[in-house]
Amino acid sequence: xxxxxxxxxxxxxxxxxxxxxxxxxxxxxxxxxxxxxxxxxxxxxxxxxxxxxxxxxxxxxxxxxxxxxxxxxxxxxxxxxxxxxxxxxxxxxxxxxxxxxxxxxxxxxxxxxxxxxxxxxxxxxxxxxxxxxxxxxxxxxxxxxxxxxxxxxxxxxxxxxxxxxxxxxxxxxxxxxxxxxxxxxxxxxxxxxxxxxxxxxxxxxxxxxxxxxxxxxxxxxxxxxxxxxxxxxxxxxxxxxxxxxxxxxxxxxxxxxxxxxxxxxxxxxxxxxxxxxxxxxxxxxxxxxxxxxxxxxxxxxxxxxxxxx
Amino acid sequence: xxxxxxxxxxxxxxxxxxxxxxxxxxxxxxxxxxxxxxxxxxxxxxxxxxxxxxxxxxxxxxxxxxxxxxxxxxxxxxxxxxxxxxxxxxxxxxxxxxxxxxxxxxxxxxxxxxxxxxxxxxxxxxxxxxxxxxxxxxxxxxxxxxxxxxxxxxxxxxxxxxxxxxx
Ligand SMILES: Cc1cc2nc3c(=O)[nH]c(=O)nc-3n(C[C@H](O)[C@H](O)[C@H](O)COP(=O)(O)OP(=O)(O)OC[C@H]3O[C@@H](n4cnc5c(N)ncnc54)[C@H](O)[C@@H]3O)c2cc1C
Ligand code: FES
Ligand code: FES
Numbered sequence: 001x002x003x004x005x006x007x008x009x010x011x012x013x014x015x016x017x018x019x020x021x022x023x024x025x026x027x028x029x030x031x032x033x034x035x036x037x038x039x040x041x042x043x044x045x046x047x048x049x050x051x052x053x054x055x056x057x058x059x060x061x062x063x064x065x066x067x068x069x070x071x072x073x074x075x076x077x078x079x080x081x082x083x084x085x086x087x088x089x090x091x092x093x094x095x096x097x098x099x100x101x102x103x104x105x106x107x108x109x110x111x112x113x114x115x116x117x118x119x120x121x122x123x124x125x126x127x128x129x130x131x132x133x134x135x136x137x138x139x140x141x142x143x144x145x146x147x148x149x150x151x152x153x154x155x156x157x158x159x160x161x162x163x164x165x166x167x168x169x170x171x172x173x174x175x176x177x178x179x180x181x182x183x184x185x186x187x188x189x190x191x192x193x194x195x196x197x198x199x200x201x202x203x204x205x206x207x208x209x210x211x212x213x214x215x216x217x218x219x220x221x222x223x224x225x226x227x228x229x230x231x232x233x234x235x236x237x238x239x240x241x242x243x244x245x246x247x248x249x250x251x252x253x254x255x256x257x258x259x260x261x262x263x264x265x266x267x268x269x270x271x272x273x274x275x276x277x278x279x280x281x282x283x284x285x286x287x288x289x290x291x292x293x294x295x296x297x298x299x300x301x302x303x304x305x306x307x308x309x
Numbered sequence: 310x311x312x313x314x315x316x317x318x319x320x321x322x323x324x325x326x327x328x329x330x331x332x333x334x335x336x337x338x339x340x341x342x343x344x345x346x347x348x349x350x351x352x353x354x355x356x357x358x359x360x361x362x363x364x365x366x367x368x369x370x371x372x373x374x375x376x377x378x379x380x381x382x383x384x385x386x387x388x389x390x391x392x393x394x395x396x397x398x399x400x401x402x403x404x405x406x407x408x409x410x411x412x413x414x415x416x417x418x419x420x421x422x423x424x425x426x427x428x429x430x431x432x433x434x435x436x437x438x439x440x441x442x443x444x445x446x447x448x449x450x451x452x453x454x455x456x457x458x459x460x461x462x463x464x465x466x467x468x469x470x471x472x473x474x475x476x
Contacts, residue, residue: 011338011339011340011341012340013319013320013339014319014320014339014340014383014385015315015318015319015320016318016319016320016385017318018318022315022318025315026311026315026318029310029311029315030311040381040383040386041363041381044362044363044380044381045362045363048361048362049362054340058340060320060385062386063318086375106446109363109450110366110449110450110451111376111446111447111449111450112363112366112369112376112377112378112428112450113363113378113381113450115372115375115376115377116377116378116381116382116386
């Protein structure tokens with residue numbers, strides 16, 4: 001496959017911009033003949049499988065200084081889009097403050113792929129396994145759009161993706177990941193990330209679920225966000241399920257209602273390996289189990305006060 | 310139009326890097342895969358080739374000490390980097406990790422072994438006392454078609470023990 005002959009006939013030019021504006025300029029000038037490349041791991045898969053043609057020009061984002069690294073701010077982590085998944089996986093601040101992101105990153109490919117693959121590439125792929133976590137944690141994506149920097153809430157961005165493709169010239173520069181703390185009003189925070197697939201790290205998942213919530217002192221759910229994706233499904237929030245749960249103490253009836261809302265609200269893409277019904281049931285079981293587990297732990301000893309379980 | 314200043318930002322075909330401790334200057338297209346450079350251009354065939362899409366780990370090498378799949382890595386991504394292949398591990402004598410694979414039956418046909426050794430080297434250089442979870446995570450990108458994982462894990466445990474004893 002990788003013979004010298006092939007290299008000669010299809011070797012694209014590689015451009016190394018010095019800053020994001022220069023990268024954007026290359027993209028504008030070379031247009032559809034050029035593509036941004038971060039780690040190149042997803043692109044390589046697409047080229048090798050024939051899903052996408054090798055373009056004439058590659059715009060190497062790794063040459064731009066300042067797009068890597070993780071900075072801890074007062075209430076958030078600022079993650080450079082070119083930070084590798086491997087760096088995220090081992091970063092002390094991510095390990096300490098965002099177990100959900102650690103879990104998601106750990107589930108993506110193997111560590112050798114993660115040493116090349118970037119968080120930005122995972123997000124812009126639109127189906128990356130880190131996306132559900134960014135959605136439920138209310139992350140903000142910072143873009144260079146050529147004019148002025150633009151910041152957009154992760155869930156708004158994915159909502160827009162359901163109807164329109166992202167602008168190919170928009171360059172993701174940074175992710176702002178808010179940190180959630182336990183307070184007197186919300187003394188318990190809970191979260192979960194699940195990826196269900198045939199193999200842990202290699203095949204696209206069938207279902208990916210992320211949950212981020214908080215519980216009040218009386219056991220009522222103070223706030224909750226749930227996102228589902230998996231395979232080629234662009235992840236999305238389950239707003240109706242969140243509404244059912246918010247302000248309530250989980251019990252059998254409530255969770256039954258939430259289960260049906262997951263079945264109705266999740267819009268997975270089916271493929272020859274798994275039907276959408278199978279994916280919906282999997283997601284519903286994961287989400288309901290997780291909420292019940294959290295509540296049971298809180299309620300001490302796994303018993304519900306009204307004795308329903 | 311790409312002006313003169315932008316035109317300077319184009320990769321040339323000169324790849325300057327270090328391979329197994331030797332400085333190299335290679336004339337290759339910037340998108341040529343490291344796997345092809347190693348095996349076809351430099352005849353370093355200890356690095357194996359199988360899936361070519363990052364899934365099997367046969368082509369594993371170290372780039373600045375970190376394991377990467379050479380089938381996913383392009384020449385320009387190696388500019389100025391230090392690359393270590395299986396030939397560079399145990400260059401003068403058998404590496405203790407290799408010795409452990411020999412003693413514990415960590416291979417059958419041996420095709421996955423160079424990639425496995427490279428991954429284990431990266432793991433032990435990074436973490437002197439890995440537990441089973443660390444070992445499984447570090448080797449999750451290395452497939453063995455002979456499925457001799459029991460022997461492989463035994464070999465890694467022995468290598469860990471050896472490091473522990475020597476430090
Ligand atoms: C063996 C293997 C296993 C994999 N397993 C998983 C998995 O389990 N889960 C998963 O989610 N993914 C998986 N992937 C896919 C891929 O590795 C990840 O999504 C990775 O994070 C992509 O990052 P990258 O830097 O390599 O992106 P690239 O391949 O460089 O780019 C991906 C896309 O994003 C665009 N892009 C990249 N960065 C930016 C930016 N900053 N701004 C604008 N556009 C940008 C590119 O133009 C391209 O369209 C796997 C890939 C391989 C090879
Ligand atoms: S040949 Fe590179 S991972 Fe399989
Ligand atoms: S020993 Fe044969 S592939 Fe692993």
